[in-house]
Amino acid sequence: MAHHIRVIVTFDLTKFVGPRDAFITDLIETAERSREEPGCLFYETLQAPGRPDVVVITELWESAEIYDSHHRSRIAYFEANPEKLFTPEMLPGLEVTYEFYHQSEYVMSLEHRAFVPKDESIRLHAVVWAG
Incomplete structure (x- = not known):
């Protein structure tokens, strides 16, 4: 069963000395x-x-394969539009973090007193709160 992929990218512009408005405009256009x-x-x-x-x-x-296709399309876009490419050298002070998650549906299990994945094939993981 394919799982949705959640991606969170955080840009910290605190020390960024590059073209901030152009950078944010590019992020919005990308979205x-x-x-x-x-x-x-x-x-x-x-x-x-x-x-x-x-x-x-x-x-x-929808899936990791679809995300990978999106990522490849981003690379192709920058190859076709090099003026839109922001490289680390062009972005001094920019700090970026990436987070990737397999998003799964969870259900409350009264038996286990925990949230467990609805898909039993991945029930190795569970979220349990103390108390």
Whole structure:
């Protein structure tokens, strides 16, 4: 069974000395293009009020294969539009973190007193709160 892939990318612009507005515009344009791709369930670029130096992208894809296809399309886009490419050398001070998750549906198990994956083939994992 294929699991959805959740991707969270956090950009910390606190020490960023590059073209901030152009960089954020590119992130927004990327979100707009990505939402049109097959298998994209959710793609948003967020900037919290009161935290203008933090930009978060959150994505949800139907499967890892579809996410990989999206990633390849991003590379092809930059190859065709090199003026849009922001490389680490062009972005001094930018700090980026990436998080990838296999998103699964969980259910409450009264027997185990825990949330367990609905898909029994991955029941090795469970979320349990103390108490």
